[in-house]
Amino acid sequence: MKVIKIDKNDWTRGIDKSRETYQLFGPVTDKNQSVFKQLGKDAYPEMGRTDTIMSPKSVLFPQTEKILTASLDESVENHHIMQMPETDTTPRAVIGIRPYDAKAVQLVKLNFDTPEYRDTYWCDAYEATTFVGLAVNQPSASDFSTSMGSGPFAEEGLDLLLVDLDDHYLAKVLTPKGETFLDGAGFNGTADTDASLKTIQGMKEAAEAAITSLVPTDKLKEKSLLDLHGAPFWEDTAFSCINCGTCTFVCPTCWCFDIQDETKGKSTSRFRNWDSCMSPLFTMHGSGHNPRGEKTQRVRQRFMHKLKYFLDKYDQGSMCVGCGRCVEKCPVNIDIRSICNTMNSYEPQK
Amino acid sequence: MDNPYMPYPVRIDDIEIATEDKSLKTFKFVFLNKEDEEKFSYQAGQFAELSIPGVGEIPIGIASSPVEKGFVKFTVFKTGVVTSHLHNMKVGDIMGIRGPLGNWYPWDKLEGKNVVIIGGGFAFTTLRSSIIYMLDPANRAKFGTIDVVYGARSPGMLLYRDELFEWEQRDDINMHITVDGTDDPDWKYNVGFVPTIVEQNAPKADPDTYAIICGPPIMIKFTQPALEKLGYGEEQIIMSLENRMKCGIGMCGRCNIGKELVCKDGPVFTLKEINLTPKEY
Numbered sequence: 269m270k271v272i273k274i275d276k277n278d279w280t281r282g283i284d285k286s287r288e289t290y291q292l293f294g295p296v297t298d299k300n301q302s303v304f305k306q307l308g309k310d311a312y313p314e315m316g317r318t319d320t321i322m323s324p325k326s327v328l329f330p331q332t333e334k335i336l337t338a339s340l341d342e343s344v345e346n347h348h349i350m351q352m353p354e355t356d357t358t359p360r361a362v363i364g365i366r367p368y369d370a371k372a373v374q375l376v377k378l379n380f381d382t383p384e385y386r387d388t389y390w391c392d393a394y395e396a397t398t399f400v401g402l403a404v405n406q407p408s409a410s411d412f413s414t415s416m417g418s419g420p421f422a423e424e425g426l427d428l429l430l431v432d433l434d435d436h437y438l439a440k441v442l443t444p445k446g447e448t449f450l451d452g453a454g455f456n457g458t459a460d461t462d463a464s465l466k467t468i469q470g471m472k473e474a475a476e477a478a479i480t481s482l483v484p485t486d487k488l489k490e491k492s493l494l495d496l497h498g499a500p501f502w503e504d505t506a507f508s509c510i511n512c513g514t515c516t517f518v519c520p521t522c523w524c525f526d527i528q529d530e531t532k533g534k535s536t537s538r539f540r541n542w543d544s545c546m547s548p549l550f551t552m553h554g555s556g557h558n559p560r561g562e563k564t565q566r567v568r569q570r571f572m573h574k575l576k577y578f579l580d581k582y583d584q585g586s587m588c589v590g591c592g593r594c595v596e597k598c599p600v601n602i603d604i605r606s607i608c609n610t611m612n613s614y615e616p617q618k
Numbered sequence: 619m620d621n622p623y624m625p626y627p628v629r630i631d632d633i634e635i636a637t638e639d640k641s642l643k644t645f646k647f648v649f650l651n652k653e654d655e656e657k658f659s660y661q662a663g664q665f666a667e668l669s670i671p672g673v674g675e676i677p678i679g680i681a682s683s684p685v686e687k688g689f690v691k692f693t694v695f696k697t698g699v700v701t702s703h704l705h706n707m708k709v710g711d712i713m714g715i716r717g718p719l720g721n722w723y724p725w726d727k728l729e730g731k732n733v734v735i736i737g738g739g740f741a742f743t744t745l746r747s748s749i750i751y752m753l754d755p756a757n758r759a760k761f762g763t764i765d766v767v768y769g770a771r772s773p774g775m776l777l778y779r780d781e782l783f784e785w786e787q788r789d790d791i792n793m794h795i796t797v798d799g800t801d802d803p804d805w806k807y808n809v810g811f812v813p814t815i816v817e818q819n820a821p822k823a824d825p826d827t828y829a830i831i832c833g834p835p836i837m838i839k840f841t842q843p844a845l846e847k848l849g850y851g852e853e854q855i856i857m858s859l860e861n862r863m864k865c866g867i868g869m870c871g872r873c874n875i876g877k878e879l880v881c882k883d884g885p886v887f888t889l890k891e892i893n894l895t896p897k898e899y
Contacts, residue, residue, distance in 0.1 A: 352624070387622070525870050540870075550862070553860070553862055555697065572876075573874070577877035580877045
C-alpha cells in the first residue's frame, strides 16, 4: 500500500498538470448549489464543498446523452440508417468524489455491464474515468453510509483516496489508475507509509463513530419478496408522497432511463434521458393499461427495488449507499431509513 | 462487443393488412446486409425492437419462424406514435431492427411433449412463429399432440386466417378457433371467450402436456384458473408477458415484475416463476 503526501500549496499546480492528460470533473458552485461539473480551464475543484446536491453519476451517465444519429434525407447515402455519434473516451478524472458515490458507481455497473450486454456508452465512460475520492471527515446528519456497505473512508470503486489533513492531503493509492493519475499530476511527495496509514485509520474510526444514523438491513435477505410486496404499510408510506421524482433524480444509484428521438430538419438523433419510476408514464402500456398506475405502487417499486429486488437479484447488498440525499431533499420528509427499518422488521400476519 | 442499441438496417419488403378493421398490419423486412440476418438468429417466442429513425422504437414479438429464411415478419397493432408511423410507411422504406431480444419458449424442454397453444387477439404472433416451427417437417416428430386455442373479437379480427384454415384441415394439429361473437350464420367454429374454450376443449392435464399462453394481461389472468381446473401444474403453464419497454436489454428499468425483467429474464416465464413475483404486468 502506497501513500503519497500532497502539500496543499502544490495542489493547484498538480491539478493544472493533470489537465494535460485528463478532462477534470469536480465540485463547483452553480446557482448557490454545489454540483459536479466538468472543470473549465481556470476552474478548480472546490474541495471544501464536496457534499454536492447531485452525485457525479452524470459524468458516466449524462442526464441527456446522444446515442445514435441518422440522416432522413433520402437523397444521401445511408439515409435512415443509424450511426454512432462521435463519443469522447479520452481519460477523465473525477476529483473529490465521496466514497459512497464511488460505491454507487459500482452498483450501477452491475446494471450496465452484464454478461449478456454491455452498455457501450456507460462502460466506455467508466473505463476512461479515474476516481479520486475524498474521505468524509465530518459526516452529515443524514449520512448512513456505514449501514449500506460503504462508509466515510470506504475505498470500493475508488482509484485514489484523499484524506484531508488541513495543510496537506494523504493520498492512498488504491489502483494502477490512481497511481497513473498521481504521476500525471506530478504528485510524488513521499509519506511515512505506516504512520500515514495509522493516521488514516484513526480518522476513519472517528468519522465512522460520528455517524449516528444506523439502519438495520440484516433481515432483508431472508424476508419473502412477496410478503414485503404485500405488506400493509405501503399505503401509509406512500400517503404523503407527491410523486415529484426528486428522490430518483438525486439518487446516485438510480439509473432508469428513457429513449427518445429528436429531429431537426433532415437529421435525427436518438437520445437517452434520465427517467423516474415515480412517473405513471414510466410503465403505461400502449393500451392504457398500467401495472403501476397508482402512487402507492410506484413508491413501493422504488423502495422494493432499492432494498429487496436488487439484493435478491445480485446478492451484492442494497441498491442504496446511504448518502442521505433523498432524505434531505424529499419535500414531504419520506425517509428511506425508516422504511428500511420497517421492511427489515416486518413480520407478516399469519 | 457490439453496441446493443444499434439496429440492423432493414428494408420493408411487403405490407399486408392483417385484420378487417385495418388496425393490424404484417410487415415483412429484409436485412440490407446479408450477414445481419445471420446475427439475427432467433428462436420462436423472442421479440425485437422495431426502430424507426426520427420516431422511436417499439418492442414487438417476432411473427416469422426460425424455419422461414430470408426475411423476418412482425404483425403490428396501430396504437401509439411509432406504430401509427409504421402503418403509414411503404414498401421499400428503410428502418432498423434491434434484436433478437428476450428468452423464448423452452423448446428443449418441450421435446417429446404434447403442446397446447393458447392465444388471444393480436398476441398470436410469437405463437404463429411457434406453430410454423413445430409443424416444420424437420421438427414435427419432436412433439406429441399439438392443440391450438385461438380467439379474437370477430372472425375478421383473427390473424393469419389463411394459415389458420389450412391448419384446420391438417390431422397433425387440433385447432380450436373461437370468436367472442359473430353475426355470420356460416361461422363453423367456436363462439366464446378463450378461457371458456380452453376449459371445454383443451386436453386434460398429464405430466407430458404443456400449455403456452400469450395474450393480453386480462386473458392471461382468466386463462390461468381454467388450466388449473384442468389440472395443469404451475410448471406446465408457460406464459409470455408484455410490459412497457424501452431498451429491451434489461437496463432502462421499467418492465420489471419484482426482480425479474420482462425484457431480458422473460418475456417467457412459467406460472411457477410468475407466482414468485408481484403481478405487476
